[in-house]
Amino acid sequence: MTRQYRAPRGTQDILPDKQPSWDFVRDAVAQLCTVFGYRRIETPVFEDASLFTRGVGEVTDIVQKEMYVFQDRGGQDLALRPEGTAPVCRAYLEHGLHNLPQPVRLWYWTPIFRYDRPQAGRYRQHHQFGAEAIGEADAAVDAEIIELLWRVYEELGLTDLSLNLNSIGDQNCRPAYLELLRDYYRDRLSLVCADCKARYERNPLRLLDCKQERCQPIIAGAPTMTEHLCPECSAHFDDLRSYLASADVPFLLNPRLVRGLDYYTRTTFEVLPKEEGGQSTVGGGGRYDGLIEQLGGSPTPGVGFGSGI
Numbered sequence: 001m002t003r004q005y006r007a008p009r010g011t012q013d014i015l016p017d018k019q020p021s022w023d024f025v026r027d028a029v030a031q032l033c034t035v036f037g038y039r040r041i042e043t044p045v046f047e048d049a050s051l052f053t054r055g056v057g058e059v060t061d062i063v064q065k066e067m068y069v070f071q072d073r074g075g076q077d078l079a080l081r082p083e084g085t086a087p088v089c090r091a092y093l094e095h096g097l098h099n100l101p102q103p104v105r106l107w108y109w110t111p112i113f114r115y116d117r118p119q120a121g122r123y124r125q126h127h128q129f130g131a132e133a134i135g136e137a138d139a140a141v142d143a144e145i146i147e148l149l150w151r152v153y154e155e156l157g158l159t160d161l162s163l164n165l166n167s168i169g170d171q172n173c174r175p176a177y178l179e180l181l182r183d184y185y186r187d188r189l190s191l192v193c194a195d196c197k198a199r200y201e202r203n204p205l206r207l208l209d210c211k212q213e214r215c216q217p218i219i220a221g222a223p224t225m226t227e228h229l230c231p232e233c234s235a236h237f238d239d240l241r242s243y244l245a246s247a248d249v250p251f252l253l254n255p256r257l258v259r260g261l262d263y264y265t266r267t268t269f270e271v272l273p274k275e276e277g278g279q280s281t282v283g284g285g286g287r288y289d290g291l292i293e294q295l296g297g298s299p300t301p302g303v304g305f306g307s308g309i
Contacts, residue, residue, distance in 0.1 A: 010116070010124030025309060026109060028155045029129050036148045038105040038131050043087035045111065049079040051086050054294055066114040080113035083261065084130040084306050085288065086295070092134050093297045102135030103302075109309075130285075132304035134292070139236045142267045142287060142303050143243030149271065149283055149305050150249050160274035161282065163250060166226065166257035167237040168205065170265045170289065173230035178204050180223050188218050208258045224255035233266055240267060259284060263291040267303060283307030 007013055014022060033040070049069050068080040081087060088106055091097070097104045112128045131148055133141045146163070153161055169177060181204050189197055193212040200207060208219055229237065244251055251269075259268045270284035285305025292300040 008124070010122075012123060012125075022309070025129075025156060029107070029109065029152055032148065032152050032155060033107040033131065036105070036144065038107040038133075038148070041088060041091060041106045041108050042110065043081070043084075043091055043108070045113075046078045046080050047087055047090065049077040051090055051295070052079055052082060066116055068113050068115055081110070082112060082114050084108055084110060084112065084128055085132060085261075085263070085285075085302075085304055086291070088130075088132050088304075089134065089288075089292050089295055089297075089302065092300075093292060093295060098135065098298070098300065103133040103141055104135055105131070105133050107131040112306075112308075127309040128306050129309055130304060130306040132302060134302040134304075135300060137289065137301035139239035139267075140243055142236075142240050143247060143249075145285070145303050145305060146244060146251075146269055147247050147249050149285075149307060152307070153271065153282070158282070161271050162252055162274070164254035164257050164270045164272060165241070165244075165251045166254050166268045167229060167233055167240075167266050168225050168258055168264060168268055168286075169229050169233045173228060173233055174205070174225070177223070177225050177228040180228065181205070181207065184222055185218070191215075192218055203262065205258055208256050219256060222256075225258075226253075226255045236266055259286055263288040263294070265289045269305070271307075 030040070049067070052067060067082050070078055072078055088108065092104060107130065109127065109129050111125055113125050116122055116124060129152070131145060133145050150163065168174065182200065185192070185200055185204070185207060189200060192200075192207075192215050193210065195212070196207050196210050196215055199210070207215075208222060210219065226237070241251070257268050257270060258264070259270070264286040266287045266289070268284075268286035271282045272280055273282060283305055285303070287301070287303040289299070289301040291302060292298070
């Protein structure tokens with residue numbers, strides 16, 4: 001019997017009758033990015049695997065569980081792109097974009113690959129719209145990038161969305177907070193999941209990002225980062241909230257929001273639908289002031305987001 005081939009598990013065909021909807025979304029994204037002064041960039045579908053282990057973080061779920069990694073015929077470890085920010089930062093460095101007026105504003109529309117358990121709203125290959133503003137630390141740029149994402153959703157007619165906002169500090173105030181967090185969890189490790197026991201040792205901030213039901217009561221009682229921000233981070237967060245209020249972008253403060261990638265500093269944010277489904281987060285991002293330095297460049301601030309299409 002001749003084998004009947006099907007699309008690989010966790011992927012989908014976008015048939016002709018669906019293309020007008022995709023064109024509508026892409027055109028709305030392109031138009032608003034142009035209005036906000038962002039220019040389109042395309043990076044390769046695969047990169048050196050160490051770009052992600054170094055930038056995203058070796059103990060993140062993306063790197064440990066979800067990356068498609070393979071060796072080419074020359075023996076180089078490559079990875080299908082699991083997220084969009086690190087490749088854009090690599091391109092910023094490689095092509096000397098630091099010589100342009102800062103911040104450099106870039107957007108992309110690209111396939112993303114993660115070996116995840118297929119479920120409603122989650123695919124192993126999905127498309128993502130993202131934007132990055134690199135080279136400016138002022139909270140006004142954080143507000144700009146958040147407003148861009150919010151206006152895209154408005155343009156697409158999406159309603160009943162909520163914007164969750166937090167600050168997770170920086171290298172000056174976060175270490176002391178992490179010690180507080182470890183102290184809090186130390187006598188509660190028997191109550192948390194196996195992943196959180198590993199996070200406790202290697203990346204305690206991500207204890208707050210766990211989605212396991214058994215860990216939620218522990219997370220709810222944990223000390224919050226916003227209570228322990230240094231004066232500079234606190235002022236940055238105050239400015240951000242003021243800018244968003246001036247732009248009429250509504251937000252909710254969520255002191256447990258840390259996101260799942262290691263490169264975030266200060267601002268983190270997520271947009272969620274009123275009724276959560278298999279994919280509860282519509283889009284999200286944050287500031288990553290240390291990422292370009294981790295990739296071999298000079299200290300360079302940046303902020304951005306990604307949104308699944």
